Amino acid sequence: MFRTAELGRKVSKEEFDRQAEPLRIELLELQQKLRAADVPVILVFAGVDGAGKSESMNLLNEWLDPRWIVTCAYGPPSDEERERPEFWRFWRDLPPKGRIGQFLSAWYSRPFRDFATGAIDEAAFDEELKRIQAFETTLADDGALILKFWMHLGKEAQKKRLKSLEKDPQQSWRVTAQDWKNWEMYDAFIRAAEHLIARTSVAAARWTIVEGQDHRYRALTVLCSVRDALLHHLERRRRQRQVQAEAAAWPGTPSGTGDAVLPDLVAGLPTVLDTLDMTRTLPKEDYRAALSKQQGRVAVLQRQAREQGISTVLVFEGWDAAGKGGAIRRLTRALDARQLQVIPVAAPTDEEQAQHYLWRFWRQLGRAGRVTVFDRSWYGRVLVERVEGYASQDEWARAFAEIRDFEEQIVQHGMVLCKFWLHITKDEQFARFKDREETPYKRWKLTEEDWRNRDKWDAYEQAINEMVERTSTHSAPWTLVEANDKRHARVKVIRTVAEAMERVMTKS
């Protein structure tokens, strides 16, 4: 795979100087255009030590306007990073739209090293690469331009390079004992690299293998690749927008990756919500005792979870007036406010708007031992954004896979995750809206929008049905809560949380 990157290609100083000035102006102009575009650029530099990874990053900072570039290199994770899923640190560093983020090895670093040194086998490596692929696809689907450079040196060339760096007093610090140890393992590293590149070179995020021996050749290759890709991407993005605008008039079949097709609901036939027994109630005389029993249980569990560093993520979705707020309050009343965060999800801020829609939820994941309650959540993408047309069909359809992947990472990290859909019947909702209208201190809860949403009941029902179907996984199932009776709903919610916490804590 690397034979074409060991040809000893060189660029003379004259040739370099001839190309440099116009190329630089082109790049600066493209960077200006990018700033006005609605896409971020993600550059990854990985490869053989001494082949010019960080030199290339410095070069981009030097040639382009560094104010619009974010450069990220990673050491061992900080404690705040270790307390979240591994990709949290990469999500938080992602460049917003209009900017360039350049990443040194980043998400490739640990899996690559683990496989090359034999710490994990090929099957495990492939699993990790699949996660990476999903991550990059998620970003590319959202419009990101992703360019990955594998900087290569032949075995002998690397040896020479390390030796010559060692001799230069200005550069010798760059060469560490670890570099020589890596060099001994050159062949194993190359085999791992071939495997990695083959599995993660996908249309949306292709690797470019760069011969790293000659610094002028290397510089021109990287810079010209960036220029060409930027030119192409901005143009393609412009056309895409056009096509999308036209296609919006002609909706087709959603294309969520790997998802089976769900037939449209036939009006009148039952959905998953109709499987609920909406007559369930909890008599008032049993409620107090049941509630305080579950609250006590969850209070003890929270303390244990805190001690063990186990975080809990709770998602509340449901019809307007289904009692989300009340259920959340009954639950949080039992919890220690110091370890708790309730996140009300409303319109994204402009910093959030400049990122992938999942970014705002990644950033909210709590530290070890904390409880994070989402009052509405990432499911807005496939509910309100779908029904109201804020997200295109492509966007919400691919969100199912993106959400499954996100939640899998939460669960794999050892966090507790519960997702509640609070269901009420249409009649019950009407009664509650009326009550809110008539009770002075509840009036602020009811808005015009609630009435408008109610008119779209059927469209929401279809969206909910599909959401539950596509995102109820073994590791992150939905809990559907019969909420016509508030007492029943509240106790069921808290009991479900307690059970989920118990399950995770018994495991660990």
Add this chain to the structure above:
Amino acid sequence: MFRTAELGRKVSKEEFDRQAEPLRIELLELQQKLRAADVPVILVFAGVDGAGKSESMNLLNEWLDPRWIVTCAYGPPSDEERERPEFWRFWRDLPPKGRIGQFLSAWYSRPFRDFATGAIDEAAFDEELKRIQAFETTLADDGALILKFWMHLGKEAQKKRLKSLEKDPQQSWRVTAQDWKNWEMYDAFIRAAEHLIARTSVAAARWTIVEGQDHRYRALTVLCSVRDALLHHLERRRRQRQVQAEAAAWPGTPSGTGDAVLPDLVAGLPTVLDTLDMTRTLPKEDYRAALSKQQGRVAVLQRQAREQGISTVLVFEGWDAAGKGGAIRRLTRALDARQLQVIPVAAPTDEEQAQHYLWRFWRQLGRAGRVTVFDRSWYGRVLVERVEGYASQDEWARAFAEIRDFEEQIVQHGMVLCKFWLHITKDEQFARFKDREETPYKRWKLTEEDWRNRDKWDAYEQAINEMVERTSTHSAPWTLVEANDKRHARVKVIRTVAEAMERVMTKS
């Protein structure tokens, strides 16, 4: 000081229940009003162990809508926090406008403990309290409502309370060996508390001492205090806005805390900028060598700083077209992009807009060993915001003291701080604007706004003069750079950075 908090006041269950319902509705309504107002609320709970600090926080979470409350308790700082000045963690947790942040001990915790246990003497304690006072005043001046509750128990009452907690199997975990050790030191703690309360009870952030023995009395006292303060503050804020709108028509003397009055500039008489020798040049033949010497020097220093964990903060201000971008690029070219962040300061995002204006700069302070370059900075408050009237006279006038305090914390934390004003003459600016107009790939750099700013040259000159005068402190001096000659300016900037880094590293 605490005698009135040892009277054994009690509220009966009947009395509590009678007051609870209407109080709760009032609080919820006020919280709704607060959400629409442009001020945050900061509640601090501190005091004797067992007197109900965290119970009060839980109570607020329970009675109010927890979605608009942020609750913060602090353990030992994380490594990301340790790498910044101590107040960084508090700044990052501040509630945005419209929300309530409740803080457990927070910024009082460490200084209080240090003094009570004798780790620091009274003078050092007073220094810490002064910093706290400045912090709270800064927030209050910006409109924050700050309420601080000191939860008190007499020595015997505390002993009883700890014993009764120990006996309750549900609560016994709350009592630790440390609590009993603290109890032994009760008298020392009380003396420290008296000192702390006396020094930090200022008009804008007063302490309320709450007798903590009876939980119903305690709850009503805290909740009614919050209600009354909210009512009062929202009303006062409304009037303040009115008065401000009227006063804007009649500007008076700025009231920057503790600042001497500066006379208005008399047109034609010299300012601090006129002390610069604007004929300074660096001949082209000397430039290359001088530049690369300084670049090499700074490159080595950056590596050393990285190893020692010393961060560098560089601030670039200057006239439009003074060459900030060029100087920054010559500097960053010498630096390792992986340890570098260039922050272009433009309009704040809406998350930043919802906070004190310094918040956005606090959040950008880099981790240990990194270099952060601000292309424009917090000085916008006393430059463009002053001249254009975006900040009121009160706002920009008090910013001088706020900025001095911010920078002092940066320097005290052991970071390197340099501030550059790049100065060009009015004629030179004109020539550069013309050049930008005429060079195709520079044209994007010149905007209508640049011409408009130029028309306000004199107003800016006055603002610059005052800024340099008021914020050139011993620990954070301005470097004025004669920038009519770009070569001279660039070399001077990099040399100044190198010298500052050397100074800090020799010290440590």
